[in-house]
Amino acid sequence: MCTRAMESDCRIPMACLRPRILALHALFWGLVSLRVFGAALLSDEKAAVAVTKAVTAPCWQLEEFVVAKECSACEGLQSKTIPACSQTGFVEKINCTKSNRDEYKSCRSTKMEEHLFWKFEGAMLALTVVFAILVVARQHSLDRQASDKVRRQIESI
Helix, strand or coil, rough: CCCCHHHHHHHCCHHCCCCCHHHHHHHHHHHHHHHHHCCCCCCCCHHHHHHHHHHHHHHHCCEEEEEEEEEEEHHHHHHHHHCCCHHHCCEEEEECCCCCCCCEEEEHHHHHHHHHHHHCCCCCCCCHHHHHHHHHHHHHHHHHHHHHHHHHHHHHH
């Protein structure tokens, strides 16, 4: 704490003015402000999308429906003509009960989920191997530096 009430006691310490510290502070506050402004922009976009969705919402979002055809992969022609195919590559045929309309709804198949799961597992295994190799290499480097330091200390005696 300040023992004397002088102007120099209230200044920012010199350690805080190092370029690395200043860069880290700028990066941190830049990311915080980006997060805040990004959230504000997204909420504005979501509100605009919600208004347009209310006008053009598919029947399966507004009323009860029955699945007429289970989730299946989109074929070549379907993927170009049905907009729901572009989201996941799989669709199911829906029959809305009130309006009695047939529509297509994007869905996620178990095969696709399993494929994504194994893809994720493979990526995690690869990262584990890479970081294990990095740890072993760093440990060898530190061991070599320590033995060199001990050798130099023994030679200086």
